Amino acid sequence: MIKKGKKLSMMLLTAMILAAGSVGTVAGTGAKQVQAAENAYYYVSLGNLQQTAMTKNSASITWEQTYASSMNTLTTEGYNIYLGESYSDMKLVGKSKTPSYTLTGLKDGKRYNVRVEAYTSNGTKTSSPVSGQVETIPAAVHNFRQERWWYFINKLEVTWDKVETADRVEVTLYNSKGRRVGKTQKLNSYAYSAYFDKMKDEVYTVTIQAFKTVNGKTYATPKAKIQCFNQARIKETSIKVKKGSLSFQWGKVGGASGYDVYISTKPKKGYKKVKSVGKNTTKLTIRKFKGKKINPKKTYYMYVETKKKNGSKVNKSGRLYYWNTKSKNFGYF
Numbered sequence: 001m002i003k004k005g006k007k008l009s010m011m012l013l014t015a016m017i018l019a020a021g022s023v024g025t026v027a028g029t030g031a032k033q034v035q036a037a038e039n040a041y042y043y044v045s046l047g048n049l050q051q052t053a054m055t056k057n058s059a060s061i062t063w064e065q066t067y068a069s070s071m072n073t074l075t076t077e078g079y080n081i082y083l084g085e086s087y088s089d090m091k092l093v094g095k096s097k098t099p100s101y102t103l104t105g106l107k108d109g110k111r112y113n114v115r116v117e118a119y120t121s122n123g124t125k126t127s128s129p130v131s132g133q134v135e136t137i138p139a140a141v142h143n144f145r146q147e148r149w150w151y152f153i154n155k156l157e158v159t160w161d162k163v164e165t166a167d168r169v170e171v172t173l174y175n176s177k178g179r180r181v182g183k184t185q186k187l188n189s190y191a192y193s194a195y196f197d198k199m200k201d202e203v204y205t206v207t208i209q210a211f212k213t214v215n216g217k218t219y220a221t222p223k224a225k226i227q228c229f230n231q232a233r234i235k236e237t238s239i240k241v242k243k244g245s246l247s248f249q250w251g252k253v254g255g256a257s258g259y260d261v262y263i264s265t266k267p268k269k270g271y272k273k274v275k276s277v278g279k280n281t282t283k284l285t286i287r288k289f290k291g292k293k294i295n296p297k298k299t300y301y302m303y304v305e306t307k308k309k310n311g312s313k314v315n316k317s318g319r320l321y322y323w324n325t326k327s328k329n330f331g332y333f
Contacts, residue, residue: 042074044118046130052100054214056108059134062100063116067128074120082115090115109138109210109221111164135165137219138210144224146206147193148320151233154199158206158228162192163221166210176202176255203229203255203308229253231317232304236328238283246294246325249283250304253317257309260316263289263302267322267331271303299326 045067053060065076078097084090090113094101106112117129147159156173163169171194173181181204185194196206206228210221230253238249250259258278263286264270274286287294294300301324306317321330 040073040122040124041069041071042120042124042126043069043072043128044076044126045128046079046116046118046126049114049116049130049132051132051134053102054135054137056137056139057106058102058104059106059112059136060100060102061114061116061132061134063130064099065118074122074124076118077121078119080117080119080125082117084113085110087113103134106136108136108140109163109165109212111135137212137214138163138166138221140221141169141208141210141224144208144226146226146228146318149199149228149230149317151230151321154197156196156199156204156206156228157193158196158208158226159193160208160224163189163210165189166212169208169210172207174205174207175200176204178205199230201230201251201253203227203253227308227310227315229256229306229308229315229317231320232256232259232282232306233321234302234304234323234330236323236330239323239325239328241294241296241300241325243296244293245285245287246289246300246302247283247285248302248323252279252282253306255308256306257314258307260305260307261286261302262305262319263300265289265298265300267301267324268333271301299324301325301331 044065046063047066048064050062051059052062078095079099080092081094081096081101082090083093083103093103112134113131114134115129115131118126141163142161144160145158147157149156158171166189169187169189169191170184171187172184173196175181187194205225207223207225209223212219232250232253234248234250240247256279258276260273261275261284262271263274264272272290274289275284277284301322303319303322305319308315319333321332323330
Protein backbone atom coordinates (compact mmCIF):
# COMPACT_ATOMS: atom_id res chain seq x y z
CA MET A 1 0.00 0.00 0.00
CA ILE A 2 1.39 3.39 -1.04
CA LYS A 3 1.33 6.14 1.54
CA LYS A 4 -0.41 9.42 0.73
CA GLY A 5 2.86 11.42 0.36
CA LYS A 6 4.49 8.85 -1.91
CA LYS A 7 1.28 8.53 -3.98
CA LEU A 8 1.28 12.29 -4.60
CA SER A 9 4.95 12.22 -5.63
CA MET A 10 4.22 9.33 -8.03
CA MET A 11 1.38 11.30 -9.67
CA LEU A 12 3.60 14.35 -10.10
CA LEU A 13 6.39 12.24 -11.64
CA THR A 14 3.99 10.58 -14.09
CA ALA A 15 2.52 13.97 -15.13
CA MET A 16 6.01 15.37 -15.73
CA ILE A 17 6.92 12.35 -17.88
CA LEU A 18 3.73 12.64 -20.00
CA ALA A 19 4.07 16.42 -20.39
CA ALA A 20 7.62 16.00 -21.67
CA GLY A 21 6.43 13.41 -24.18
CA SER A 22 8.85 10.85 -22.71
CA VAL A 23 8.89 7.13 -23.45
CA GLY A 24 10.77 4.08 -22.15
CA THR A 25 10.49 2.78 -18.57
CA VAL A 26 11.11 4.78 -15.40
CA ALA A 27 12.70 2.45 -12.85
CA GLY A 28 10.41 1.50 -10.00
CA THR A 29 7.35 3.24 -11.49
CA GLY A 30 6.28 1.22 -14.57
CA ALA A 31 5.76 4.50 -16.51
CA LYS A 32 6.77 4.45 -20.23
CA GLN A 33 9.34 6.93 -21.48
CA VAL A 34 10.07 8.07 -25.10
CA GLN A 35 12.51 10.54 -26.53
CA ALA A 36 11.20 14.07 -25.96
CA ALA A 37 8.86 15.18 -28.79
CA GLU A 38 10.79 18.37 -29.35
CA ASN A 39 13.87 16.29 -30.25
CA ALA A 40 12.08 14.68 -33.26
CA TYR A 41 13.62 15.94 -36.51
CA TYR A 42 12.69 15.50 -40.18
CA TYR A 43 13.99 17.31 -43.25
CA VAL A 44 14.13 16.03 -46.82
CA SER A 45 14.17 17.73 -50.22
CA LEU A 46 12.25 16.53 -53.27
CA GLY A 47 13.23 17.27 -56.86
CA ASN A 48 13.35 16.15 -60.49
CA LEU A 49 9.57 16.17 -60.99
CA GLN A 50 8.87 14.79 -64.46
CA GLN A 51 5.78 14.01 -66.51
CA THR A 52 6.23 10.51 -67.91
CA ALA A 53 2.93 10.05 -69.79
CA MET A 54 -0.17 11.97 -70.87
CA THR A 55 -3.59 11.29 -72.34
CA LYS A 56 -6.58 13.52 -73.01
CA ASN A 57 -7.63 13.35 -69.35
CA SER A 58 -4.66 12.03 -67.33
CA ALA A 59 -1.00 12.74 -66.58
CA SER A 60 1.61 10.48 -64.94
CA ILE A 61 4.49 11.93 -62.89
CA THR A 62 7.59 10.78 -61.02
CA TRP A 63 9.94 12.56 -58.61
CA GLU A 64 12.99 11.91 -56.45
CA GLN A 65 14.16 12.51 -52.90
CA THR A 66 17.27 14.57 -53.60
CA TYR A 67 18.38 15.16 -49.99
CA ALA A 68 17.77 13.71 -46.51
CA SER A 69 19.31 15.23 -43.39
CA SER A 70 21.64 12.98 -41.36
CA MET A 71 19.91 14.39 -38.26
CA ASN A 72 16.52 12.90 -39.20
CA THR A 73 14.87 10.87 -36.46
CA LEU A 74 11.74 10.27 -38.59
CA THR A 75 11.42 8.54 -41.96
CA THR A 76 9.26 9.20 -45.03
CA GLU A 77 5.88 7.47 -44.90
CA GLY A 78 4.46 8.73 -48.23
CA TYR A 79 3.73 11.71 -50.45
CA ASN A 80 0.88 14.22 -50.78
CA ILE A 81 0.03 15.34 -54.33
CA TYR A 82 -1.58 18.76 -54.91
CA LEU A 83 -3.09 19.99 -58.18
CA GLY A 84 -4.53 23.25 -59.50
CA GLU A 85 -5.03 25.26 -62.69
CA SER A 86 -3.26 28.09 -60.86
CA TYR A 87 -1.00 28.16 -57.80
CA SER A 88 -3.73 29.89 -55.80
CA ASP A 89 -6.23 27.02 -56.14
CA MET A 90 -3.98 24.03 -55.37
CA LYS A 91 -5.86 21.19 -53.64
CA LEU A 92 -4.83 17.82 -52.26
CA VAL A 93 -5.90 15.25 -54.88
CA GLY A 94 -4.08 12.09 -53.82
CA LYS A 95 -1.42 10.27 -51.81
CA SER A 96 1.28 7.82 -52.85
CA LYS A 97 3.60 5.47 -50.98
CA THR A 98 6.05 5.49 -53.90
CA PRO A 99 7.61 8.40 -55.84
CA SER A 100 5.13 8.17 -58.75
CA TYR A 101 1.47 8.99 -59.36
CA THR A 102 -1.13 9.22 -62.14
CA LEU A 103 -3.49 12.21 -62.08
CA THR A 104 -6.91 11.42 -63.58
CA GLY A 105 -10.14 13.24 -64.35
CA LEU A 106 -8.31 16.17 -65.98
CA LYS A 107 -9.63 18.45 -68.72
CA ASP A 108 -8.23 17.94 -72.20
CA GLY A 109 -5.75 20.44 -73.65
CA LYS A 110 -5.02 21.98 -70.25
CA ARG A 111 -1.88 22.81 -68.31
CA TYR A 112 -1.92 22.18 -64.54
CA ASN A 113 0.35 23.07 -61.64
CA VAL A 114 1.50 20.19 -59.41
CA ARG A 115 3.17 20.10 -55.99
CA VAL A 116 4.45 17.00 -54.16
CA GLU A 117 5.44 16.96 -50.49
CA ALA A 118 6.76 14.12 -48.30
CA TYR A 119 5.26 13.27 -44.90
CA THR A 120 6.06 10.97 -41.97
CA SER A 121 3.91 8.52 -40.02
CA ASN A 122 3.02 11.23 -37.47
CA GLY A 123 2.01 13.70 -40.19
CA THR A 124 5.15 15.84 -40.23
CA LYS A 125 5.64 17.35 -43.73
CA THR A 126 8.85 18.24 -45.48
CA SER A 127 9.69 21.92 -45.71
CA SER A 128 11.13 21.43 -49.23
CA PRO A 129 8.48 20.01 -51.63
CA VAL A 130 8.83 19.92 -55.42
CA SER A 131 6.59 21.77 -57.90
CA GLY A 132 6.10 21.65 -61.65
CA GLN A 133 3.53 21.53 -64.44
CA VAL A 134 1.76 18.77 -66.35
CA GLU A 135 -0.20 18.80 -69.60
CA THR A 136 -3.00 16.84 -71.26
CA ILE A 137 -3.52 16.17 -74.97
CA PRO A 138 -6.21 18.32 -76.69
CA ALA A 139 -9.33 16.32 -77.56
CA ALA A 140 -11.29 19.16 -79.21
CA VAL A 141 -11.41 22.89 -79.75
CA HIS A 142 -14.15 24.08 -77.41
CA ASN A 143 -16.70 26.90 -77.76
CA PHE A 144 -15.80 27.79 -81.35
CA ARG A 145 -18.11 30.63 -82.43
CA GLN A 146 -18.69 33.74 -84.53
CA GLU A 147 -17.84 36.64 -82.24
CA ARG A 148 -18.77 39.57 -84.48
CA TRP A 149 -19.01 40.73 -88.07
CA TRP A 150 -18.28 44.39 -88.77
CA TYR A 151 -20.52 45.21 -91.70
CA PHE A 152 -19.01 48.56 -92.65
CA ILE A 153 -15.42 47.33 -92.76
CA ASN A 154 -16.28 43.82 -94.03
CA LYS A 155 -14.41 42.07 -91.22
CA LEU A 156 -15.22 38.78 -89.43
CA GLU A 157 -13.94 37.67 -86.03
CA VAL A 158 -14.21 34.08 -84.77
CA THR A 159 -13.16 33.01 -81.27
CA TRP A 160 -12.68 29.83 -79.21
CA ASP A 161 -11.48 28.71 -75.79
CA LYS A 162 -7.68 28.81 -75.73
CA VAL A 163 -6.09 25.38 -76.29
CA GLU A 164 -3.25 25.73 -73.78
CA THR A 165 -1.19 22.67 -74.72
CA ALA A 166 -1.51 22.78 -78.51
CA ASP A 167 1.62 23.25 -80.60
CA ARG A 168 -0.48 25.07 -83.18
CA VAL A 169 -4.06 25.85 -84.17
CA GLU A 170 -5.18 26.03 -87.82
CA VAL A 171 -8.18 28.13 -88.92
CA THR A 172 -9.53 28.04 -92.49
CA LEU A 173 -12.25 30.09 -94.22
CA TYR A 174 -14.46 28.74 -97.05
CA ASN A 175 -16.99 30.69 -99.11
CA SER A 176 -20.59 29.65 -99.84
CA LYS A 177 -19.37 27.52 -102.76
CA GLY A 178 -17.02 25.54 -100.53
CA ARG A 179 -13.85 27.12 -101.90
CA ARG A 180 -11.06 28.07 -99.53
CA VAL A 181 -10.61 31.83 -99.13
CA GLY A 182 -6.99 32.84 -98.66
CA LYS A 183 -4.46 30.77 -96.75
CA THR A 184 -5.04 28.67 -93.64
CA GLN A 185 -4.07 30.67 -90.55
CA LYS A 186 -1.53 28.77 -88.42
CA LEU A 187 -1.58 30.15 -84.88
CA ASN A 188 0.16 29.28 -81.61
CA SER A 189 -1.49 27.96 -78.44
CA TYR A 190 -1.89 31.48 -77.00
CA ALA A 191 -4.35 32.45 -79.75
CA TYR A 192 -8.09 32.43 -79.11
CA SER A 193 -9.36 34.47 -82.07
CA ALA A 194 -8.86 34.89 -85.82
CA TYR A 195 -9.86 37.67 -88.22
CA PHE A 196 -10.86 37.65 -91.87
CA ASP A 197 -11.10 40.71 -94.13
CA LYS A 198 -12.98 41.59 -97.32
CA MET A 199 -16.06 39.59 -96.33
CA LYS A 200 -19.05 39.54 -98.67
CA ASP A 201 -22.76 39.16 -97.97
CA GLU A 202 -22.85 35.38 -98.08
CA VAL A 203 -22.67 32.41 -95.75
CA TYR A 204 -19.11 31.29 -94.99
CA THR A 205 -17.83 28.13 -93.29
CA VAL A 206 -14.89 28.34 -90.89
CA THR A 207 -13.03 25.27 -89.60
CA ILE A 208 -10.54 24.95 -86.75
CA GLN A 209 -8.21 22.15 -85.66
CA ALA A 210 -5.53 21.89 -82.92
CA PHE A 211 -2.30 19.84 -83.06
CA LYS A 212 0.00 18.44 -80.35
CA THR A 213 3.19 16.41 -80.86
CA VAL A 214 4.34 14.06 -78.08
CA ASN A 215 7.49 11.94 -78.45
CA GLY A 216 7.40 12.31 -82.22
CA LYS A 217 3.70 11.42 -82.55
CA THR A 218 1.29 14.17 -83.62
CA TYR A 219 -2.25 14.22 -82.25
CA ALA A 220 -4.94 16.23 -84.08
CA THR A 221 -8.37 17.19 -82.77
CA PRO A 222 -11.42 16.63 -84.96
CA LYS A 223 -12.20 19.66 -87.13
CA ALA A 224 -14.76 21.96 -85.56
CA LYS A 225 -16.93 23.82 -88.07
CA ILE A 226 -19.24 26.82 -87.87
CA GLN A 227 -21.18 28.83 -90.41
CA CYS A 228 -20.67 32.59 -90.31
CA PHE A 229 -22.73 35.32 -91.96
CA ASN A 230 -23.55 38.97 -91.62
CA GLN A 231 -26.35 40.63 -89.73
CA ALA A 232 -28.66 42.04 -92.41
CA ARG A 233 -28.17 45.76 -92.97
CA ILE A 234 -31.25 47.95 -92.85
CA LYS A 235 -31.30 50.51 -95.65
CA GLU A 236 -31.42 53.94 -94.02
CA THR A 237 -33.34 55.59 -96.84
CA SER A 238 -36.08 52.97 -96.61
CA ILE A 239 -37.03 53.74 -92.99
CA LYS A 240 -40.43 55.45 -92.96
CA VAL A 241 -42.89 56.16 -90.16
CA LYS A 242 -46.42 57.19 -91.05
CA LYS A 243 -49.50 57.38 -88.93
CA GLY A 244 -50.09 53.83 -87.78
CA SER A 245 -47.20 52.14 -89.60
CA LEU A 246 -43.41 51.66 -89.66
CA SER A 247 -41.75 50.26 -92.77
CA PHE A 248 -38.16 49.50 -93.80
CA GLN A 249 -36.04 47.27 -96.04
CA TRP A 250 -32.76 45.41 -95.66
CA GLY A 251 -30.11 43.91 -97.90
CA LYS A 252 -30.31 40.24 -98.78
CA VAL A 253 -27.62 37.95 -97.34
CA GLY A 254 -26.63 35.22 -99.78
CA GLY A 255 -27.22 31.72 -98.47
CA ALA A 256 -29.51 32.84 -95.63
CA SER A 257 -32.64 30.78 -94.94
CA GLY A 258 -34.55 33.60 -93.25
CA TYR A 259 -34.56 36.67 -91.02
CA ASP A 260 -35.89 37.65 -87.57
CA VAL A 261 -36.96 41.28 -87.07
CA TYR A 262 -36.70 42.98 -83.66
CA ILE A 263 -38.07 46.36 -82.49
CA SER A 264 -37.77 48.41 -79.29
CA THR A 265 -38.46 51.92 -78.01
CA LYS A 266 -35.00 51.99 -76.38
CA PRO A 267 -31.66 51.67 -78.18
CA LYS A 268 -30.01 48.84 -76.22
CA LYS A 269 -32.76 46.94 -74.41
CA GLY A 270 -36.40 45.95 -74.57
CA TYR A 271 -36.26 44.40 -78.05
CA LYS A 272 -39.12 42.16 -79.07
CA LYS A 273 -39.19 39.86 -82.08
CA VAL A 274 -42.08 41.11 -84.21
CA LYS A 275 -41.71 38.92 -87.28
CA SER A 276 -39.86 35.92 -88.75
CA VAL A 277 -39.68 35.88 -92.55
CA GLY A 278 -38.23 33.65 -95.26
CA LYS A 279 -35.08 34.12 -97.30
CA ASN A 280 -36.84 35.96 -100.14
CA THR A 281 -38.42 38.64 -97.96
CA THR A 282 -36.33 41.78 -97.45
CA LYS A 283 -38.90 44.37 -96.39
CA LEU A 284 -41.53 44.70 -93.69
CA THR A 285 -44.34 46.98 -92.51
CA ILE A 286 -45.26 47.02 -88.82
CA ARG A 287 -48.58 48.51 -87.71
CA LYS A 288 -48.57 47.59 -84.03
CA PHE A 289 -45.90 47.18 -81.37
CA LYS A 290 -46.74 45.60 -78.01
CA GLY A 291 -50.44 45.87 -78.82
CA LYS A 292 -50.35 49.60 -79.60
CA LYS A 293 -50.46 51.39 -82.94
CA ILE A 294 -47.20 52.80 -84.23
CA ASN A 295 -46.85 56.40 -83.01
CA PRO A 296 -44.98 58.70 -85.43
CA LYS A 297 -43.95 60.95 -82.52
CA LYS A 298 -42.02 58.11 -80.88
CA THR A 299 -38.54 56.91 -81.79
CA TYR A 300 -38.33 53.21 -82.64
CA TYR A 301 -35.17 51.10 -82.83
CA MET A 302 -34.85 47.97 -84.94
CA TYR A 303 -32.44 45.37 -86.23
CA VAL A 304 -32.67 42.29 -88.47
CA GLU A 305 -30.94 39.04 -87.50
CA THR A 306 -29.92 36.64 -90.28
CA LYS A 307 -30.68 32.91 -89.94
CA LYS A 308 -29.18 29.87 -91.64
CA LYS A 309 -30.71 26.43 -91.20
CA ASN A 310 -28.17 23.62 -91.00
CA GLY A 311 -30.01 20.32 -90.64
CA SER A 312 -32.00 20.48 -87.41
CA LYS A 313 -29.88 23.36 -86.13
CA VAL A 314 -30.49 27.04 -86.89
CA ASN A 315 -27.45 29.34 -86.79
CA LYS A 316 -27.92 33.08 -86.26
CA SER A 317 -25.76 36.08 -87.05
CA GLY A 318 -26.24 37.74 -83.69
CA ARG A 319 -26.53 41.52 -83.46
CA LEU A 320 -23.98 44.29 -83.60
CA TYR A 321 -25.93 47.22 -85.12
CA TYR A 322 -29.35 48.81 -84.65
CA TRP A 323 -31.11 51.57 -86.60
CA ASN A 324 -33.63 54.20 -85.44
CA THR A 325 -36.56 56.05 -86.96
CA LYS A 326 -35.48 59.52 -85.80
CA SER A 327 -32.03 60.03 -87.34
CA LYS A 328 -32.23 56.85 -89.46
CA ASN A 329 -28.60 56.20 -88.53
CA PHE A 330 -27.13 53.07 -86.97
CA GLY A 331 -25.69 52.51 -83.51
CA TYR A 332 -23.71 49.73 -81.79
CA PHE A 333 -24.91 47.37 -79.11
